[in-house]
Amino acid sequence: MPSAEEMDALSAEFRAAIHEIQELTDSLRDGSAGLLEEVRAERDSLRQAREREADELAAAAREGEHGPARQELQRRLDRAQTTWRAVMSGQDEHWSAVEVRAEVVGDARQAIDDLETADPGFAETYREIAPLRADKEPGEW
Known part of the structure; x- marks a missing residue:
């Protein structure tokens, strides 16, 4: 059976290990939160770019730049037909x-x-x- 001193030493090592694990966990959590924010920002940027491109294509279609079929289809889309x-x-x-x-x-x-x-x-x-x-x-x- 371990002595009281050995138990105190093991207990101290255990607390130190738990503290180290907690610091690592906090660091990983902070890092993943930062990555998640970057991904969200990139997703929003891509969505906005897609929306701008769709708006530009629709405007060009309305003007007939992509032919009569696209122009007529855009008219029908605009009228929710x-x-x-x-x-x-x-x-x-x-x-x-x-x-x-x-x-x-x-x-x-x-x-x-x-x-x-x-x-x-x-x-x-x-x-x-x-x-x-x-x-x-x-x-x-």
Whole structure:
């Protein structure tokens, strides 16, 4: 059985270890709080940039800079006659939605083709999952 002095020494070591763990925990908590704040700030910045870009694209579409289909679709969006969700899902069958949907899908297909060419690993992974969507119409995947 340990002596009283040995027990006091062990107790002191234990308290020192607990104190060290608490300091480390506090330091990690402070560091993670700082990182979380940085992530929140970056997320807000990206959201604001996305919103600005969407506003700029909508303004350009209103002016007809992206063709008549985008201009008509933007008019319909502005009048709340449709939504982007309806356009991209295929629910909106208006000619402007059909044309813009085909354009967006074509752009996405080109981006996928470019990624497959540049990254064989991506191509392999994509080809494994793409057949699962082969029978779907644009907007259904």
